[in-house]
Amino acid sequence: xxxxxxxxELFAGHxxxxxxxxxxRPQGRSDWxxxxxxxxxxxxxxxxxxxxxxxxxxxxxxxxTPHHYGTQPAHTWEFLWSHFPPIFTExxxxxxxxxxFLTFEHESIRDRVSQAFNRILxxxxxxxxxxFDLCSSSxxxxxxxxxxxxxxxxDPRIEEVLHLLSRFMREPIRIEDLARSxxxxxxxxxxxxxxxxxxxxxxTLNRMRIQQAVLMLEHNxxxxxxxxxxxxxxxxxxxxxxxxxxxxxxxxxxxxNQR
Numbered sequence: 001x002x003x004x005x006x007x008x009e010l011f012a013g014h015x016x017x018x019x020x021x022x023x024x025r026p027q028g029r030s031d032w033x034x035x036x037x038x039x040x041x042x043x044x045x046x047x048x049x050x051x052x053x054x055x056x057x058x059x060x061x062x063x064x065t066p067h068h069y070g071t072q073p074a075h076t077w078e079f080l081w082s083h084f085p086p087i088f089t090e091x092x093x094x095x096x097x098x099x100x101f102l103t104f105e106h107e108s109i110r111d112r113v114s115q116a117f118n119r120i121l122x123x124x125x126x127x128x129x130x131x132f133d134l135c136s137s138s139x140x141x142x143x144x145x146x147x148x149x150x151x152x153x154x155d156p157r158i159e160e161v162l163h164l165l166s167r168f169m170r171e172p173i174r175i176e177d178l179a180r181s182x183x184x185x186x187x188x189x190x191x192x193x194x195x196x197x198x199x200x201x202x203x204t205l206n207r208m209r210i211q212q213a214v215l216m217l218e219h220n221x222x223x224x225x226x227x228x229x230x231x232x233x234x235x236x237x238x239x240x241x242x243x244x245x246x247x248x249x250x251x252x253x254x255x256x257n258q259r
Contacts, residue, residue, distance in 0.1 A: 012082035022070030042077035065098040080117035093147035105156040157182040170232040224251035
């Protein structure tokens with residue numbers, strides 16, 4: 001695969017199409033095509049049947065796969081897309097099929113995917129010195145999110161809560177607020193979360209904080225009392241107890257052992 005092929009075959013777009021929009025390529029293309037629906041409804045012909053594409057749906061078409069897709073009748077279809085060359089090894093992490101369909105249920109992951117597409121759009125249009133590398137990085141993020149979604153067999157509501165815990169790790173978090181964000185009662189969320197992860201929500205949050213604290217103690221030279229507040233604990237004794245729970249020793253003992 002030549003460098004010229006790489007550069008000419010990675011491009012992207014953002015379409016908002018009426019129900020007259022249709023694309024037919026009986027022989028497909030020599031590259032990959034990935035499409036992500038933002039709003040409205042489209043379709044992709046799959047084994048002679050039309051697969052509906054709604055918000056959050058991501059479709060990946062392998063090289064040589066016939067293309068037949070468009071906007072559903074009486075709808076509009078807003079979607080992001082990118083063609084890319086068959087040099088990305090991340091595609092091997094996905095099910096080996098001519099067409100691969102995946103749905104991201106929650107807004108946080110949808111936003112992450114759409115932001116990655118938008119970076120591809122911007123970098124491919126600006127064509128700066130490292131535009132192909134920047135586009136490749138964003139594209140790999142999309143493919144890895146797809147692979148993670150495929151391999152992690154977990155209730156999407158629990159996935160969303162895990163994302164929220166990691167995103168707001170340093171802030172006070174209430175189970176009631178988490179439950180409301182995924183449309184469950186606090187008791188139902190707590191039950192599903194424990195069944196899906198093996199730990200309670202609070203244990204999972206504290207484990208995330210302690211994992212981050214360990215990295216900071218090892219690499220940035222901050223004291224244990226500073227790290228305690230950096231990762232979201234409001235009480236040093238509570239931080240020490242949680243550290244001992246997950247690592248079997250206090251932060252000070254851990255730091256001595258590291259030295």
